[in-house]
Amino acid sequence: MNLAVIGAGYVGLVAGTCFAESGNDVICVDIDQEKIATLKSGKVPIYEPGLEELVQRNIEEQRLSFTTELAAAVRPASIVFIAVGTPQGADGRADIEQVLATARAIGEAMDGYKIVVNKSTAPVGTVEEIKRVIAAATPHRFAALSNPEFMKEGAAVEDFMKPDRVVLGGDDPEAIEQLKELYEPFVRTGNPILVMDSRSAEMSKYTANAMLATKISFINEAANLCEKMGADINEVRHAIALDRRIGPHFIFPGAGYGGSCFPKDVRAMIAMGDAELEMPLLRAVEHVNEAQKNLLVKKVKRRFGADLSNRTFAVWGLAFKPRTDDMRDAPSITVIEALLKAGARIEAYDPEAMAEAKKIFGDRIRYHRRNYDALNRADALLIVTEWNEFRRPNFQTIKQLLKQPVIFDGRNIYDAAELRKLGFAYYPIGRKNG
Template sequence: MRIAVVGTGYVGLVAGTCLAESGNEVTCVDVDEKKIHDLREGRLPLYEPGLEELLRRNMVARRLRFTTDLGKAVTPAQVVFIAVGAPQGDTGDADLQYVLAAAEDIGRALRQYTVVVDKSTVSVGAADRVRESISRVTDVEFDVVSNPELLKEGTALEDFLRPDRVIIGTSSERARKLMGQLYEPFVRTESPILYMDTRSAELTKYAANAMLATRISFMNDIAALCEKVGADVDFVRKGLGADKRIGYPFLFPGVGYGGSCFPKDVKALVATAREHGLELDLLRGVERTNARQKRSLLAKALKHYGELADRTFAVWGLAFKPKTDDMREAPSVELIEGLLGKGARVQVYDPVAAKVAERYFGNRVLYAPSGYAAAEGAEGLFLVTEWNEFRRPDLKRLKSLMKGHAIFDGRNVFDPAQVREEGFTYYGIGRV
């Protein structure tokens, strides 16, 4: 099948590469000439495990191409994916200006029946607006489909190639059949393709992320209560997760959620409801809890030290989660800004996000080549992102390198008893 993907950000690159991997002829389009040049050379603008290898393989096989010429990509395509940015607008809802501009450009390039697919995370009703934008500039027959991305950064290839479900929003039988053929290779293990109307598909994406964010904030509220009453959140979590109605996923307390999806999608869902005269009080509470949680490690440090000025601290982990270099809404950003604002010196280490971090902090922090180098001379260590390499550090070596011996474990990775046995003061999230 001939496919065009408009937008070469995270969603567009993963979708285009995976669709090429299943044998389709895919052309990815972007207005950024440098990005397209780099992609043609096999250089990615982001980090995602396995993506570079898969992209290069499909380029060599000539199933995957990159261009700045939208018309050249769209005109022969049977399916065109819109995967451009939909940033958060002033009201909290998705700003559709780039999506609608892409739709209009696509409309001008249509020469045959084409399925135009909303892959960007868009507000409820966006498919109708995309349809209107295309209709204004063409008489060629087309259908608009909502196909929300359901990818997790760090496992995006697995999520696309072996999804637990695919959501297709359309009222057109012709579009439904074509999309079913396109996704059939990815659901051979009986994962369902769920067909529905476009607005239900659009809302499903927001609702799924809001539910997961709610579980995280709920556990962070319970962790805060554990600290007040002397309970251990690890035991509480195990007791909750053993209930089959609840389960364990997303029940881990920590320093809050971040990334490009959860914060934006929760705000967008709240904004959408407000536009229709409904206040989602639960989700507003989810946001407040998450904001509080991002400040929790700094609050623990202030309580422990009193003053932070002229002290040196190490921060392990900058990305909002492991296996990505994405620092959008990352808890590390608020923590580091808080430490710097209190006059502290900060030494940071992340396996892949250091270059991204430079855009946030410039030369205001020291970028260490390893976790141990970051800890050298530090009075305290903050663990913010639970990369595997941080899970079993050499505590004796760590103690010998550090000037002070306090550990602020923002992901409850370490064994508190073991850490304390080595002479550290330990602070976790909801732990005794």
């Protein structure tokens, strides 16, 4: 099939590339000229494991191309995906202006029947708005559907290639059939393609993200109580995970959730409640998370005092989670800004997010090429993102480099007993002596 994907960010680029990989001819469109120039040269402007290799192969095999010209991509396409941003608006609502502008441009470019599929996470009712906008811009027939994206950054290619499920929301049987055909190669192991009305599809995406955010805030709240009561969240987590109604996934306590989706999607869902529904649970989820992002700093101040002006802290992990360079709404931003405000110096390391971090912190912090280099004469090490390479470091080296052997572990990746035996003051989350 001939496809156009509008918006070549984390979602659009992965979707477009994976569709090309399964044999389709795909043109990815973006308004960001620099991004398109980079992609045309076979380089991927974001870090996403496995993506660059796929992009290069599909460019070479001439199934994947990039342009800033939306009309030139839309005309040959039978299906057009919208994968532009839906950032948080001033009142917490998702701002769908990029989606509607794209829909308008698609309508203006259309020269015949098109299936327009919205992949951006957008409030319930957006597909109906897309239909209105396109209809106002073209006399041609079209179908508009919702196809929310559930991929996880850091494992996006894998998730797209083998989705747990594909959700299609719309009422046009011909368009649904075409999309089922398109997705067929990705669900060969029997994972379902669910067809529903567009409102339910749109709601599914928000509900999934809000549920995941709720799990995190729930376990963080339990962890904080464990710490107060002298219990260990690790033991508690294992105990509850064995209950099949609960399960082991996504109940790891930490320094709060971040990223481009959970915070904004929880807020957008609260905003959808309007004056009619207060959405108290999701408000609490957000409230708990905001407090959790400050927890590491609280622990630091408990040990070193409120004035940190003569202190230096090494921070390992800046991206909002491992295996990505994405810094959007990352907990590291809250942690570092608070430490800087208290007068501290920051020596930072992240395997992939350093370029993004520089856009946020500039020269207010120092960056290191090796994780150990960040430790030199620092008062303590803070683990903010649980990259795999931080899991089994050389603790003797850490101890030698730090001014004093102190670790604040915002992701509970170390064995408390082992570290204490090695002479570290170790502050995990939700555990004894945290």
